[in-house]
Amino acid sequence: MKVFLIKTAQYTALIALFFIVLLIMPYTPRFKKQLLFAKIDKDILLKTTKSPRIIFIGGSNLCFGFNSQIFADSLHLNPVNTAVHFGIGIVFMLDNTLKYVKKGDIIVIAEEYDQYFDDFGYGTLGDNIFIASTVNNPIGFMNLRPIQLYYSAKYVPNLLFTKLQIRDYTDVERDKNNNNNVYLRSAFNKYGDAIGHYNQKNRPFVPRNSFGSKFNYQIMDVLKSFIDSAEKKGAVCYVSFPSLQYKTYLNCIHQINQVDNEFKKYHLKVLGNPKEFTFGDEYMFDNVYHLDKKGVDIRSRNLYLELKKKLAN
Amino acid sequence: MLFNSFEFFLFVPVVFTLYWFFFNKSLTLQNLLLLVASCFFYGWFSWKFLILLIACIFLDFLYGFGVNSINKRKSKTYLILSVLNNLSILFVFKYYDFFAVEFQRTFELVGIHLNISLLNIALPVGVSFYTFHGMSYVFDIYRGIRKPVSNFIEYAVFVAFFPLLVAGPIERANHLLPQVQSKRIFKYQQAVEGCRLILWGMFKKVVIADSLALIVDDIFDHYPHHSSFTLILAAIGFSFQIYCDFSGYSDIAIGTGKLFGFELLSNFRFPYFSRDIAEFWRRWHISLSSWFKDYLYIPLGGSKNGKLIAIRNTIIIFLVSGFWHGASWNYLVWGGIHAMAFLPLLISNKNRKHVNEIVANDGKLPTWTELLQILSTFAFVTFAWIFFRMHSLTSALDYIKSIFTNFNNLKEVLIYRWIVFYVLIVLIADWYFRKDERILKIPKLPRLIRIVVYAAITILIFSLLAKMPKQSFIYFQF
Numbered sequence: 001m002k003v004f005l006i007k008t009a010q011y012t013a014l015i016a017l018f019f020i021v022l023l024i025m026p027y028t029p030r031f032k033k034q035l036l037f038a039k040i041d042k043d044i045l046l047k048t049t050k051s052p053r054i055i056f057i058g059g060s061n062l063c064f065g066f067n068s069q070i071f072a073d074s075l076h077l078n079p080v081n082t083a084v085h086f087g088i089g090i091v092f093m094l095d096n097t098l099k100y101v102k103k104g105d106i107i108v109i110a111e112e113y114d115q116y117f118d119d120f121g122y123g124t125l126g127d128n129i130f131i132a133s134t135v136n137n138p139i140g141f142m143n144l145r146p147i148q149l150y151y152s153a154k155y156v157p158n159l160l161f162t163k164l165q166i167r168d169y170t171d172v173e174r175d176k177n178n179n180n181n182v183y184l185r186s187a188f189n190k191y192g193d194a195i196g197h198y199n200q201k202n203r204p205f206v207p208r209n210s211f212g213s214k215f216n217y218q219i220m221d222v223l224k225s226f227i228d229s230a231e232k233k234g235a236v237c238y239v240s241f242p243s244l245q246y247k248t249y250l251n252c253i254h255q256i257n258q259v260d261n262e263f264k265k266y267h268l269k270v271l272g273n274p275k276e277f278t279f280g281d282e283y284m285f286d287n288v289y290h291l292d293k294k295g296v297d298i299r300s301r302n303l304y305l306e307l308k309k310k311l312a313n
Numbered sequence: 314m315l316f317n318s319f320e321f322f323l324f325v326p327v328v329f330t331l332y333w334f335f336f337n338k339s340l341t342l343q344n345l346l347l348l349v350a351s352c353f354f355y356g357w358f359s360w361k362f363l364i365l366l367i368a369c370i371f372l373d374f375l376y377g378f379g380v381n382s383i384n385k386r387k388s389k390t391y392l393i394l395s396v397l398n399n400l401s402i403l404f405v406f407k408y409y410d411f412f413a414v415e416f417q418r419t420f421e422l423v424g425i426h427l428n429i430s431l432l433n434i435a436l437p438v439g440v441s442f443y444t445f446h447g448m449s450y451v452f453d454i455y456r457g458i459r460k461p462v463s464n465f466i467e468y469a470v471f472v473a474f475f476p477l478l479v480a481g482p483i484e485r486a487n488h489l490l491p492q493v494q495s496k497r498i499f500k501y502q503q504a505v506e507g508c509r510l511i512l513w514g515m516f517k518k519v520v521i522a523d524s525l526a527l528i529v530d531d532i533f534d535h536y537p538h539h540s541s542f543t544l545i546l547a548a549i550g551f552s553f554q555i556y557c558d559f560s561g562y563s564d565i566a567i568g569t570g571k572l573f574g575f576e577l578l579s580n581f582r583f584p585y586f587s588r589d590i591a592e593f594w595r596r597w598h599i600s601l602s603s604w605f606k607d608y609l610y611i612p613l614g615g616s617k618n619g620k621l622i623a624i625r626n627t628i629i630i631f632l633v634s635g636f637w638h639g640a641s642w643n644y645l646v647w648g649g650i651h652a653m654a655f656l657p658l659l660i661s662n663k664n665r666k667h668v669n670e671i672v673a674n675d676g677k678l679p680t681w682t683e684l685l686q687i688l689s690t691f692a693f694v695t696f697a698w699i700f701f702r703m704h705s706l707t708s709a710l711d712y713i714k715s716i717f718t719n720f721n722n723l724k725e726v727l728i729y730r731w732i733v734f735y736v737l738i739v740l741i742a743d744w745y746f747r748k749d750e751r752i753l754k755i756p757k758l759p760r761l762i763r764i765v766v767y768a769a770i771t772i773l774i775f776s777l778l779a780k781m782p783k784q785s786f787i788y789f790q791f
Binding site: 001003004007008011014015018019153154157158160161 | 319333505508764767768771772778
């Protein structure tokens with residue numbers, strides 16, 4: 001048994017060593033161009049933007065559906081749109097932002113409905129959360145919660161192998177004319193809003209019928225805990241709803257109402273109602289949450305008016 | 314819990330550690346841990362069906378005592394009860410809806426409209442396997458081959474031992490129970506062989522079968538749009554996909570068994586090097602073929618009561634085997650086709666021509682005759698797999714028709730050349746190891762190179778596990 005254990009340990013160590021070397025290696029220059037690496041810029045924004053600030057937290061419904069300039073012009077607040085990708089999960093977004101919250105900050109959380117169902121909020125969507133946690137620190141994943149590590153672990157080996165793709169070092173610009181170049185780190189403006197898709201044609205997509213199977217109350221507890229901690233630091237927190245395709249809204253109305261009701265049950269400060277942020281297909285860019293430029297302006301205006309009402313009270 | 318899942322990679326080391334370090338004081342403790350671990354493993358799929366599994370185990374355990382009665386009549390009654398119990402579970406979960414639909418259709422042909430409601434219930438994972446375990450136990454007691462087990466935990470471990478619970482190998486009471494009933498002692502060589510088998514099984518499943526599935530499934534699902542050559546290549550690809558999928562599962566099961574001190578029955582012995590269909594069935598899903606032989610073919614009279622009876626029994630065996638795979642006509646046809654290929658060998662007394670000897674045992678390559686025999690057997694098996702793979706008889710026939718009619722854009726086949734690459738890997742490895750069966754045992758190579766080979770395979774498996782869409786094992790649906 002002893003020999004077996006020693007040999008197994010040696011073998012495991014050898015495999016582990018290989019992956020550790022890959023882990024320490026930086027991501028390839030091409031890989032670093034992708035959307036998730038915008039987190040680096042957004043963390044800098046969170047760190048350096050001066051008060052009075054308004055911080056937006058959410059997934060891609062916010063980065064692909066929001067115009068922070070309206071808030072800068074009308075409320076004279078300095079906006080920081082932290083949104084990158086809903087796949088990293090609400091828990092990661094909140095944990096990451098909390099470090100940077102300052103006294104006087106206004107925080108608006110508008111998460112995709114998926115975040116409140118099943119374990120999606122912990123970042124179950126592929127390797128997104130692992131990438132987001134390691135964009136500027138190869139061992140940043142150690143700050144993840146155990147459940148987040150559990151969901152991301154199986155994607156790690158394949159992700160690390162991308163660092164060995166030689167073409168990603170030699171042909172960095174090969175996506176230049178690609179239709180998806182809106183999903184790049186370079187697609188964001190100075191506030192963190194994605195603007196790369198403004199001049200692109202809307203793309204067809206299929207409406208959704210469900211956001212998951214079971215409402216996750218643990219996520220609500222995480223959200224409540226974030227709000228309590230942020231408010232202890234002297235910030236004011238509001239929750240709101242994501243931009244959403246109207247057809248999907250009709251298909252999933254029960255789940256959406258459930259989210260709305262839970263916000264009320266937890267006594268959160270809510271901006272608007274779900275229907276207010278729904279849009280016809282003519283305003284949607286490429287999925288049920290992403291808006292085109294026309295939609296972006298309407299949505300941002302609606303949210304601004306809701307916030308203005310609250311601030312006046 | 315799938316073998317090719319992250320959970321399984323955590324589960325096995327945890328159970329292994331508990332088993333050899335904390336529960337190794339007595340046989341009861343070892344078995345108790347295995348039973349709890351097996352329930353956890355199965356419950357990961359569905360806790361509801363775990364209740365069904367436990368009920369099955371409990372009933373067969375009780376029937377065992379009744380079957381052991383000295384009173385022949387009483388013994389037979391309990392045997393019938395046990396068989397009825399197991400078959401009724403299979404019928405309700407697996408066959409009821411099929412029969413209901415066919416019954417309705419038959420009556421509709423004569424203008425009578427019946428309204429039979431369907432159950433539409435999910436098939437419990439592994440039900441075809443664990444019911445067969447239970448039946449083999451009571452059959453063996455009835456035939457006087459073994460006595461009933463008095464310890465429920467021991468019997469439960471025999472049926473529910475997690476490596477073989479959901480897709481076999483279908484074990485025999487006589488083979489596995491004595492191992493369950495004696496305390497396992499750690500053997501280094503056995504554990505190392507187990508690790509090698511797990512590694513090779515994972516390689517076959519994750520690297521070969523799942524990669525082939527990505528290509529082959531797409532072609533099968535859109536077969537009318539593909540050319541003749543592509544359809545032939547996809548059929549070959551599927552032959553290797555199902556082989557690597559199921560034999561990969563079996564290797565992982567047998568390897569995991571070894572880690573816990575068990576020797577499980579062999580399930581595959583390089584079936585695609587068979588020289589005729591009879592040899593193929595001695596090398597493919599061996600535990601099922603031999604189960605049917607022992608518990609159906611021989612009780613029906615086997616081949617000892619004349620040629621006609623033997624022919625009848627052979628047809629029954631193949632049809633039942635086809636139907637065991639699923640409640641659908643295409644499985645029956647698949648079994649029937651194999652029976653038709655087997656019968657000429659049986660009639661001409663050539664069905665036992667290649668029993669134990671291995672092809673090209675003395676040389677490195679097969680003779681031209683052997684090669685021709687291997688290729689023709691493989692071609693036949695591949696043709697039959699089309700019926701197995703398609704979801705209906707009509708689509709299977711249509712697929713075959715397309716092979717003979719879709720001659721436009723034949724060059725399209727080059728797009729799918731990766732199928733050839735995966736097939737060659739399996740063929741070369743199987744040919745190299747065909748005399749030994751202990752795949753990945755490469756003592757002739759220097760230690761460093763061996764480690765590099767093993768490490769490369771492990772890394773490849775891990776890297777593909779995340780990349781591939783999560784693929785269940787094909788045989789889980791049976």
